[in-house]
Amino acid sequence: MSDDMGQTASRKPIQQERRARQTDRPVSGVPQAPRRAQGQGQQRARQGQHAAQKSRGGSQQRRTQSSNVPQRRRRSSVPARHASPPSQQRQRAKKPGVRVPLALFVVALVLCVVGSVLITRAIMIGEVREARSEATAAQNKVTSLANELEQERKNAKATSATGTTTTEADGKKDTATGEGVESPWITDGKFSSGDATLDEEVKAYVDGIVDSSMDVDSAAFEMYKSIAWSNYVERDSAQKPSGKDWRTQFARQYYENDCSGNCYEFSAFLSYCLRYMGYADAKAEGAEIELQSGNWGDHAIVYVTNKDGSSCICDTARGTNAWMIPSTSYNLKIVDFENA
Numbered sequence: 001m002s003d004d005m006g007q008t009a010s011r012k013p014i015q016q017e018r019r020a021r022q023t024d025r026p027v028s029g030v031p032q033a034p035r036r037a038q039g040q041g042q043q044r045a046r047q048g049q050h051a052a053q054k055s056r057g058g059s060q061q062r063r064t065q066s067s068n069v070p071q072r073r074r075r076s077s078v079p080a081r082h083a084s085p086p087s088q089q090r091q092r093a094k095k096p097g098v099r100v101p102l103a104l105f106v107v108a109l110v111l112c113v114v115g116s117v118l119i120t121r122a123i124m125i126g127e128v129r130e131a132r133s134e135a136t137a138a139q140n141k142v143t144s145l146a147n148e149l150e151q152e153r154k155n156a157k158a159t160s161a162t163g164t165t166t167t168e169a170d171g172k173k174d175t176a177t178g179e180g181v182e183s184p185w186i187t188d189g190k191f192s193s194g195d196a197t198l199d200e201e202v203k204a205y206v207d208g209i210v211d212s213s214m215d216v217d218s219a220a221f222e223m224y225k226s227i228a229w230s231n232y233v234e235r236d237s238a239q240k241p242s243g244k245d246w247r248t249q250f251a252r253q254y255y256e257n258d259c260s261g262n263c264y265e266f267s268a269f270l271s272y273c274l275r276y277m278g279y280a281d282a283k284a285e286g287a288e289i290e291l292q293s294g295n296w297g298d299h300a301i302v303y304v305t306n307k308d309g310s311s312c313i314c315d316t317a318r319g320t321n322a323w324m325i326p327s328t329s330y331n332l333k334i335v336d337f338e339n340a
Helices: 002-023 035-068 086-162 196-209 216-228 246-256 263-276 316-322
Strands: 165-169 172-176 283-290 296-305 311-314 332-335
Touching: 196 216, 196 246, 196 263, 216 263, 216 316, 246 263, 246 283, 263 283, 263 296, 263 311, 263 316, 296 332, 311 316
Parallel strands: none
Antiparallel strands: 165 172, 283 296, 283 332, 296 311
């Protein structure tokens, strides 16, 4: 053990001397410094290199650590304490882009509303004008019918004054005198439909419902309600009337079938009952009436002049809601069954 330590101690001066020789080689053209001074400079140089390596290692380690930390991109040069949160920045960026489409949408919506209002108004104006023209045409038609009824009334009076008339109804021939039947509702006290059988049927029906002590308007309304509330029955043989005597024929069918029938029979019998009660120009008419659905339906109504002089319609199909309503209440077309 002591020998080994002695060898190691003897080798150290030799190694040191060898290192000194390797480092103290002279450089050409440069004066040599003393060995001692050169040895101290080399030691200091080695210490400086060692410190530099440590500093480089530390800086490299710091760079490695810093590279592992996620870097933040600075959005602007404004200090962090003055920067707005990202959500607020996104909202600010969106605001200009939202306002323009919203304004355009509002403008488009207003234009659509205004346009629809204008179009609706134009359509309504057109419909009103069309309704007025149709009402004018209906009024003209009613006026012409009233004139025709007045002429027929005058002809009937002339016929009653001269003698008797004959008419065919339901394949039978009945004779009616110019005197007719007694009526408490008219001035001269006589009513005649032109058919003696029908005259008796009308008298029996009306006198069985109302009392002659009632005023004419109230009694006529009670008679109208009784017909309007009758049983509605469609018979294959009497769907639609035709011929000049269709009113007499359908009025008798109504009474002789237990006071039942369709709108043609109701209207025909009602017209004669109104005449019996003093409404001399009452007349049943076949018609095509525009329905609420827009379609047209076959129907029959009674045109009559009310006691106040107004032209009216009586429609038994509507019950008590269509007693003496204005003649312009319906959009209708008169059907001429007499020449059908």
